[in-house]
Each structure stands twice: as structure tokens, then as C-alpha cells.
Amino acid sequence: MEKKMNLNLLTLVVLVTLPTCFAYNATIGWQTFNKGPPLVIANGGTSGLYPDQTLRAYRDAANSTSSPLALLCDLMISKDNFGICRPGFFLEMSTNTTSYPATAKRSTYSGYGQNLTGYFANDFTLAELLTVTGMRTSNARPPIFTQETLAAPENVSQIAAEFGVATWINVEFPEFFQEYPAPNSLLSYLTSFLKTNKVQYLSVTNSSILKLIAPTNGTRLVLKLLDYDGLVDPLFQNLTDIATYAQGVLVPNSYVIPKNFTGYGVYEGQATTAVQDAHKAGLEIFVYGFANDRQPYIYNYSKDPVLEVLSYVGDSFTADGIVTDFPNTAATAIHCYPDGFDKPSTIQASTPKLTNPIIIAEDGASGDLPGSTMAAYLKAIDDGADYIECKVQITSDGVPICRDGENLLNNTNIGSSQAKLEKYYTAYPDFGYGVFSFDVPSTEIQNLRGIISRPNNSTSRDPANDGKESILTLKEFLNLSKIYTNTGLYVNVQNAYKVYRLKNLDMVSAVATALAVADLTNAGDKVLLASEDTSALNAFQEVIPNVRLVYVIANNEMDYSVPREVLKEIKKYADTVHIYRSFIDRIDPYTYFVNKMTSVVQEAKALNMTVFYASISNEYLNLAFDYRADPHLKMYYLLQELQSNGKSLLDGFLTVYPATVYNFLNNNYCYRTLGGATNRSMSGRNDPIYRVYPDATAIWYIPPAFPVLNVTQGPVSYGNVVNATPPAPPPKPSSSPSLGSNLPFTLLASAVLIFILNFTLQQVIIDG
Numbered sequence: 197m198e199k200k201m202n203l204n205l206l207t208l209v210v211l212v213t214l215p216t217c218f219a220y221n222a223t224i225g226w227q228t229f230n231k232g233p234p235l236v237i238a239n240g241g242t243s244g245l246y247p248d249q250t251l252r253a254y255r256d257a258a259n260s261t262s263s264p265l266a267l268l269c270d271l272m273i274s275k276d277n278f279g280i281c282r283p284g285f286f287l288e289m290s291t292n293t294t295s296y297p298a299t300a301k302r303s304t305y306s307g308y309g310q311n312l313t314g315y316f317a318n319d320f321t322l323a324e325l326l327t328v329t330g331m332r333t334s335n336a337r338p339p340i341f342t343q344e345t346l347a348a349p350e351n352v353s354q355i356a357a358e359f360g361v362a363t364w365i366n367v368e369f370p371e372f373f374q375e376y377p378a379p380n381s382l383l384s385y386l387t388s389f390l391k392t393n394k395v396q397y398l399s400v401t402n403s404s405i406l407k408l409i410a411p412t413n414g415t416r417l418v419l420k421l422l423d424y425d426g427l428v429d430p431l432f433q434n435l436t437d438i439a440t441y442a443q444g445v446l447v448p449n450s451y452v453i454p455k456n457f458t459g460y461g462v463y464e465g466q467a468t469t470a471v472q473d474a475h476k477a478g479l480e481i482f483v484y485g486f487a488n489d490r491q492p493y494i495y496n497y498s499k500d501p502v503l504e505v506l507s508y509v510g511d512s513f514t515a516d517g518i519v520t521d522f523p524n525t526a527a528t529a530i531h532c533y534p535d536g537f538d539k540p541s542t543i544q545a546s547t548p549k550l551t552n553p554i555i556i557a558e559d560g561a562s563g564d565l566p567g568s569t570m571a572a573y574l575k576a577i578d579d580g581a582d583y584i585e586c587k588v589q590i591t592s593d594g595v596p597i598c599r600d601g602e603n604l605l606n607n608t609n610i611g612s613s614q615a616k617l618e619k620y621y622t623a624y625p626d627f628g629y630g631v632f633s634f635d636v637p638s639t640e641i642q643n644l645r646g647i648i649s650r651p652n653n654s655t656s657r658d659p660a661n662d663g664k665e666s667i668l669t670l671k672e673f674l675n676l677s678k679i680y681t682n683t684g685l686y687v688n689v690q691n692a693y694k695v696y697r698l699k700n701l702d703m704v705s706a707v708a709t710a711l712a713v714a715d716l717t718n719a720g721d722k723v724l725l726a727s728e729d730t731s732a733l734n735a736f737q738e739v740i741p742n743v744r745l746v747y748v749i750a751n752n753e754m755d756y757s758v759p760r761e762v763l764k765e766i767k768k769y770a771d772t773v774h775i776y777r778s779f780i781d782r783i784d785p786y787t788y789f790v791n792k793m794t795s796v797v798q799e800a801k802a803l804n805m806t807v808f809y810a811s812i813s814n815e816y817l818n819l820a821f822d823y824r825a826d827p828h829l830k831m832y833y834l835l836q837e838l839q840s841n842g843k844s845l846l847d848g849f850l851t852v853y854p855a856t857v858y859n860f861l862n863n864n865y866c867y868r869t870l871g872g873a874t875n876r877s878m879s880g881r882n883d884p885i886y887r888v889y890p891d892a893t894a895i896w897y898i899p900p901a902f903p904v905l906n907v908t909q910g911p912v913s914y915g916n917v918v919n920a921t922p923p924a925p926p927p928k929p930s931s932s933p934s935l936g937s938n939l940p941f942t943l944l945a946s947a948v949l950i951f952i953l954n955f956t957l958q959q960v961i962i963d964g
């Protein structure tokens with residue numbers, strides 16, 4: 197195994213190319229039809245956050261998004277021939293029926309070859325519609341905004357004028373509203389509306405009806421084409437023809453970058469020449485279908501919504517506009533990732549406003565690949581990680597391995613072997629049901645293969661590489677330091693105390709030995725040794741005193757508070773603290789907004805501790821609604837919030853998506869130069885990013901007074917190993933465990949050192 201691994205390492209040494217993704221190239225300028233930056237088209241306002249096409253959603257979009265911006269309204273016609281903006285076909289899809297007038301009832305109309313039954317805009321007067329409240333259209337969105345007033349096209353046009361942005365009217369069901377509430381109602385409405393209101397874009401899904409609209413003063417006419425299960429509308433084959441009656445086309449983004457649903461997620465193929473073709477025909481081309489919280493996920497971008505937008509905004513082609521439910525994410529992609537000087541290094545060399553936190557890749561790039569495998573580590577290094585993490589577990593015969601969790605069912609393919617399940621499936625009070633590494637011998641673990649972790653949704657991460665990557669031992673992981681000398685190793689020892697109590701397996705000695713054998717116990721070594729276990733940290737302090745230690749406040753300690761006294765206690769064991777996000781910006785379980793930032797980071801900094809934030813995830817399910825399903829916005833908020841005198845209080849970010857964090861810290865022009873006036877004017881208006889608090893009227897969750905986290909452990913004395921082989925157990929410490937009350941155990945450092953050295957010699961002989 198050892199020999200094979202070395203060979204793999206040599207062949208896998210690749211030139212590290214750090215990710216750079218830029219929207220704008222000053223040498224060639226914007227590649228849009230008008231040679232200006234692409235338009236962000238807010239689909240019903242910020243409909244990813246607030247109920248679609250309500251006053252609040254439009255105001256928010258206008259206030260939180262860089263120009264050029266358009267506010268899109270899906271036009272419907274009321275009973276009294278006024279306009280109203282609503283998504284979908286039936287009102288009940290986006291409004292709260294309990295707020296309807298008492299006289300309201302469902303009706304049936306024939307249209308689109310069907311009998312359609314529901315609540316229709318054309319059955320209500322505008323006054324009635326303005327008493328109805330908007331409702332979220334997806335369960336993934338905030339439930340708390342229940343009192344939002346619907347917007348009429350006039351409102352949209354007014355808000356647009358107030359903020360100096362554009363109005364976009366889209367008619368999704370032109371045939372229906374041309375017939376209801378009365379014949380020709382759509383065209384007569386549009387004729388007068390376009391005269392009295394400034395409308396920069398009007399899109400219609402029916403080319404015959406679009407042709408009936410007289411060229412109007414300053415309104416660009418756009419043909420909207422639909423997605424026919426991935427097929428392209430035949431009209432799109434003759435762009436020259438479309439150009440005879442329209443100035444632009446609005447198409448599903450799959451027309452530009454085709455998509456394949458594989459049963460669990462989506463893969464994108466090569467871009468078509470749709471954008472270039474439209475431009476050649478003299479048409480602007482706008483793309484729709486963007487939402488940060490869309491399911492199923494597209495795997496090409498590691499679920500990074502900024503990267504997705506950037507793939508439509510580049511040197512080879514740039515779409516003229518992006519229709520999205522999260523307009524400020526699209527604007528961030530367009531305006532904050534420019535190559536302003538045509539030299540990425542210039543941006544990188546510009547002094548960032550804050551010192552950059554380091555990037556620690558959790559289990560490697562484990563959001564994209566099975567965690568703790570060679571592939572995940574190499575990708576993390578390639579993606580710009582400063583440190584790669586090995587979460588250490590132990591086998592039944594005492595071999596430390598890297599696995600993201602002790603339960604092999606969650607991170608290996610052991611579940612596919614009935615025989616192994618029968619043999620090893622079990623339960624422990626501390627660990628629940630599963631197959632646990634400490635029950636399985638290394639000879640069997642060696643034959644297993646990694647699978648990707650699936651935190652919230654069994655299909656949210658790409659299983660394509662499951663069952664392909666072998667399980668690494670800690671020793672193999674440590675060997676990476678010999679090749680990737682710039683990358684640090686983050687060795688996170690999990691459950692040392694519990695496993696020792698349960699199985700008498702000594703992870704502390706095993707890890708200390710492995711580090712000593714790899715010659716990684718010296719002061720300058722780029723190694724961080726982490727644990728959620730003070731007894732383990734204390735033992736490490738004694739046996740390998742030059743290794744920097746990290747205390748982990750983990751996810752499962754969420755219902756505790758961490759006041760200064762606890763941090764002081766932690767500081768006895770480690771100068772660095774790795775804090776799970778809930779202790780810093782806890783998500784309110786009722787509103788899913790951040791309830792309140794805690795002061796744990798400031799408290800730790802007051803004690804001169806180094807602080808790591810765990811962790812930055814791209815999946816919207818892990819992001820508070822404040823962050824608008826956008827990990828870039830989250831990092832921006834955190835760094836704005838947690839700083840002091842131009843220094844970031846966060847010293848590191850853990851992440852399973854190191855490329856996203858790297859791209860944000862190094863290539864986000866807005867983050868790096870905010871406050872530098874010249875650069876700011878160059879990239880246009882920066883996003884005004886601010887915290888979004890829910891209504892004061894919303895029911896607020898009052899967090900309970902959590903008990904204080906107890907970091908002290910019961911007596912344990914590592915080094916007294918019975919089962920582990922090799923080596924032979926070291927001498928039992930002669931001191932009594934009750935000696936220190938603060939430090940629950942003592943360990944004879946010298947005895948362990950001898951044991952390590954002896955083990956080293958044996959290893960050298962075996963390896964040689």
C-alpha cells in the first residue's frame with residue numbers, strides 16, 4: 197500500500213493553478229451587444245428573499261443591486277383593465293388566499309387547450325388585488341413575510357425611476373389576457389401604459405402578439421422563448437426573422453449552456469453559440485433561469501452561484517442580461533469580479549481592506565469529491581487551500597486513518613456489503629447506529645472506498661466519484677507535506693476520549709507517533725493539531741510540545757454557550773479555537789435569519805486567541821436567509837462585522853468548497869478595494885450590502901439561556917494501550933489520575949517520547 201501510494205503521489209503532482217474567474221477584461225471590453233456591462237434583471241424584485249412582485253421585493257432589489265438593473269414585472273390584467281404584477285398563472289400560487297376579499301371565488305376558463313380552474317387576476321378589481329398579500333413561492337424561502345402588498349406595473353415604474361433603474365414588463369400569458377377580461381384587453385392596456393410610463397423592455401412569449409405592438413418610444417421589444425424540456429423553440433433557428441419585429445430575445449439559460457439532469461443533479465455541457473449568433477443577427481440576448489436556491493443543483497460550479505453567472509459573462513461571449521431571483525448575486529459576479537487592469541495579479545497585489553483569513557479545506561474539497569481522499573486533497577490544494585484537514589479516526593487495530601466521521605456508513609461504501617454490515621453494524625450510546633472505524637480492522641478498511649458526505653440532502657452532492665477513491669491512513673496524509681510543502685496539514689483528532697473509554701484504543705499516542713515518524717513535530721512545521729477533547733490536547737502538549745494546538749467547539753455542542761471563562765479554560769490547552777458557526781451567527785430556528793451575532797469571537801480575540809470559523813458552505817440550506825443563499829455575501833458580511841482596526845478577527849475559514857473562499861478572498865474586487873474611491877468608480881456602483889432583518893412585527897425567537905460549555909473531561913490516561921498493535925504499550929504512568937483537578941489526567945511525557953522514538957526506528961527498518 198505504501199509503495200503504491202508514493203507512486204500515485206508522484207504522478208499526481210500537478211502544477212498548482214489557482215482559480216481566477218473574472219467578468220470583465222479591459223483589453224477587449226464587455227462582450228455584450230451594447231459593449232456595456234450586462235443588465236441584471238430582478239425577477240419580481242428580490243424574489244429569492246421577499247414574496248415575488250411585491251413592493252418590498254422591488255424596493256429591495258433596487259436598493260441592493262448595482263446598476264445596470266431592471267425590475268421585471270409579469271403583467272396580468274385586472275377585471276377593471278388595470279395591470280398587476282404576478283408570477284405563474286393562478287393567483288393562489290403566489291398570494292395568500294386567506295387575505296382575499298370574502299366574495300372571491302375560484303373560476304374556470306378555457307385556455308391553452310384546457311379548462312383552467314383557480315383564482316384569476318381578471319376576476320378581481322385592482323383595488324381588491326391590492327388588499328391581497330404576497331406569499332413565498334418556494335418552501336426554501338423565508339416564511340415570515342406575510343403582509344407584503346402586491347405591485348402594479350405603475351409601482352414598478354415609479355420605484356425604477358426613483359432608483360434610476362429600468363422597468364421590464366414581461367407578458368407570460370399574452371393569449372389569455374388578450375382575451376380576458378375582454379377582447380383585446382392586453383393590447384389596449386399596453387398601448388396606453390407604454391405612453392404614460394417609461395418601460396425600457398417589454399417581452400412577450402407570443403411572436404404574433406409581439407408583432408402587433410407598435411414600435412414604441414424607447415421601449416425595446418423582446419421575444420421570450422420557452423424551455424421545451426431542453427429543446428429549443430424552432431423560432432430561435434431564424435434569428436434574422438426575429439430581428440424584423442424585436443430588438444432582443446429572452447431565452448432559458450439552457451439555450452446558451454445545455455444541461456443534463458443525471459437523476460441526482462445537473463451537468464452542464466459546452467456552451468452553444470447562441471449569444472454570438474443573436475448578436476450577429478442584431479439582437480440582444482437575455483437569459484433566465486437563475487436562482488441561488490434552485491434544485492436540483494448544477495454540479496459544474498460547486499454550487500457557487502457567482503461562478504454560475506460568470507459562465508455567461510466572459511471573454512468569448514457575454515449575455516446582455518441575467519434574469520434572477522437573487523439580483524445582487526448576479527451583480528456581484530458582474531461588478532465585483534472584473535479584471536480591471538487586465539491583470540488578475542494587480543487585484544491580488546492590491547492591499548486588501550482586511551488581512552485575509554487562511555483557508556482550511558475540510559476533508560479536502562469534500563463538497564465536490566468524496567472527503568479525505570487523495571482526489572479531494574489534491575483538488576483542495578489546486579483550489580487554493582492553505583491547509584487541508586484530516587479528521588482522524590482509528591481502526592480496531594489502532595491505525596489512524598482520515599475519515600470525515602467515525603461512522604463508515606456515512607463516508608465509505610461499506611454499506612454495499614451485506615456480509616460486512618452483518619459483521620459490524622452496531623450501536624453505541626455515544627455514537628448511535630452505524631459501522632464504526634474502531635470496530636473494523638485496517639486490512640478491511642483498506643479495501644473500502646470513499647463516498648461523498650451528504651449533510652442535508654442525500655442528493656445535494658455529486659455521487660459520481662463514490663466508490664472510486666481509497667481510504668487514506670494518517671501516515672499517507674502526512675506524507676503529502678513532503679510534496680506540497682506550501683500546504684499546511686490540519687490534523688483533527690476526533691473522539692479520542694470516547695474511543696479510549698469505549699475500546700481502550702489510544703488515538704493520542706497513535707497520532708503523536710505518526711507525527712513524530714513524519715518529522716512534523718518541530719516548531720516551524722506547518723501542522724495544526726486539533727481536537728474537541730481537552731484531555732487529548734493536554735496529552736499532545738506534553739508529548740509534542742512544539743506542535744500548534746487547536747480546540748474545536750463542534751457542531752454537536754450547539755446548545756451550549758461559550759463565555760469568556762470557558763475560553764480562558766480552553767486557552768490552557770490551545771491558543772487557537774475552531775468555532776462552529778452556530779456559536780457566532782446562529783440561525784434562528786423560527787425565522788432562519790441570524791438571530792444575533794454573539795461576542796464569542798471578540799472574547800476569544802481579547803484573550804489573544806486565533807479564531808477559525810467553521811464553516812463556509814455553498815449550499816443554501818446551510819446559509820441564514822440574511823446571506824441570500826450566497827456564500828460570497830456571507831463572507832463579506834462576516835468580515836465586515838468581525839473586524840477591528842482594519843484587521844479581521846477571523847483568522848481562518850474552514851470550508852468544503854475552498855475554491856469559492858479563495859476566489860472571494862483574492863479576486864473579489866469589491867471586498868478587496870472597498871473604500872478605495874478610484875477603483876470603486878471603475879467597477880461602477882458597488883453593491884450596498886447590508887444586513888436584512890425581518891419585520892419588527894415578526895415573532896422573535898428568544899434564545900434560551902444555554903448552559904455553559906464544559907470543556908473538562910473525566911479522568912483518562914492515554915498511553916495505557918491494550919488492544920493497539922504495534923507497538924507494545926508504553927509504561928503505565930505512575931502518577932494517579934486524580935493528581936490535577938483542572939487537568940484531569942497526567943501523562944509521563946518521557947515515557948511516551950521513548951516509545952515514539954523506538955517506534956520511529958522500527959518504522960524506518962520496516963520501510964527500508
Ligand SMILES: *[C@@H]1O[C@H](CO)[C@@H](O)[C@H](O)[C@H]1NC(C)=O
Pocket residue numbers: 218221222223224511535538539540
Ligand atoms: C483579456 O483578453 C486578452 C485578449 O483576448 C487576453 O489575451 C487576456 O488573456 C484576457 N485576460 C484575461 C484575464 O482573461
Ligand SMILES: *[C@@H]1O[C@H](CO)[C@@H](O)[C@H](O)[C@H]1NC(C)=O
Pocket residue numbers: 255259886
Ligand atoms: C437602502 O437600504 C438601506 C439599508 O437597509 C436603508 O438604510 C436605506 O434607507 C435604503 N434606501 C432606500 C432608498 O430605500
Ligand SMILES: *[C@@H]1O[C@H](CO)[C@@H](O)[C@H](O)[C@H]1NC(C)=O
Pocket residue numbers: 292293294295331332342343
Ligand atoms: C396568510 O396570511 C395570514 C394572515 O396574515 C397568515 O396568518 C398566514 O400565515 C398566511 N399564510 C401563508 C401561507 O403565508
Ligand SMILES: *[C@@H]1O[C@H](CO)[C@@H](O)[C@H](O)[C@H]1NC(C)=O
Pocket residue numbers: 306309310311
Ligand atoms: C371543458 O369543460 C367543458 C364543460 O364542462 C367541456 O365540455 C370540455 O370538454 C372541457 N374541455 C377540456 C379541454 O377538458
Ligand SMILES: *[C@@H]1O[C@H](CO)[C@@H](O)[C@H](O)[C@H]1NC(C)=O
Pocket residue numbers: 391413414
Ligand atoms: C418619447 O420620449 C421622449 C423622452 O421620454 C419624450 O420627450 C417624447 O415626447 C416621447 N414621444 C412620444 C411619441 O411619446
Ligand SMILES: *[C@@H]1O[C@H](CO)[C@@H](O)[C@H](O)[C@H]1NC(C)=O
Pocket residue numbers: 434436437438440
Ligand atoms: C429567416 O427569416 C428571414 C426574414 O424573415 C427570411 O428572409 C429567411 O428566408 C428566413 N430563413 C430561413 C432559413 O427560414
Ligand SMILES: *[C@@H]1O[C@H](CO)[C@@H](O)[C@H](O)[C@H]1NC(C)=O
Pocket residue numbers: 454455456463464465466
Ligand atoms: C447529456 O447526456 C447525453 C447522454 O449521456 C450526452 O449524449 C449529451 O452530450 C449530454 N449533454 C450535455 C449537455 O452534457
Ligand SMILES: *[C@@H]1O[C@H](CO)[C@@H](O)[C@H](O)[C@H]1NC(C)=O
Pocket residue numbers: 460461491492493653654655656
Ligand atoms: C433533495 O434534492 C433533490 C434534488 O437534488 C430535491 O428534489 C429534493 O426535494 C431535496 N430534498 C430535500 C429534503 O431538500
Ligand SMILES: *[C@@H]1O[C@H](CO)[C@@H](O)[C@H](O)[C@H]1NC(C)=O
Pocket residue numbers: 603605606628629630650651
Ligand atoms: C451517519 O449515518 C447515520 C446512520 O446511518 C445517520 O443516522 C447519521 O445522520 C449520519 N450522519 C451524517 C452526518 O450524515
Ligand SMILES: *[C@@H]1O[C@H](CO)[C@@H](O)[C@H](O)[C@H]1NC(C)=O
Pocket residue numbers: 802803804
Ligand atoms: C494580548 O496581547 C497583548 C499584546 O501582546 C497584551 O498586551 C495583552 O496583555 C494580551 N492579553 C491577554 C489576555 O493575554
Ligand SMILES: *[C@@H]1O[C@H](CO)[C@@H](O)[C@H](O)[C@H]1NC(C)=O
Pocket residue numbers: 906907908909910
Ligand atoms: C464538567 O465535566 C466534568 C467531567 O464530566 C465533571 O467532573 C465536572 O463536574 C463538570 N463541571 C461542571 C461545572 O459541570
Ligand SMILES: *[C@@H]1O[C@H](CO)[C@@H](O)[C@H](O)[C@H]1NC(C)=O
Pocket residue numbers: 950951954
Ligand atoms: C523498543 O522496541 C523493541 C522491539 O519491539 C523492544 O524490545 C524494546 O523493549 C523497546 N524499547 C523501549 C524502550 O520501549
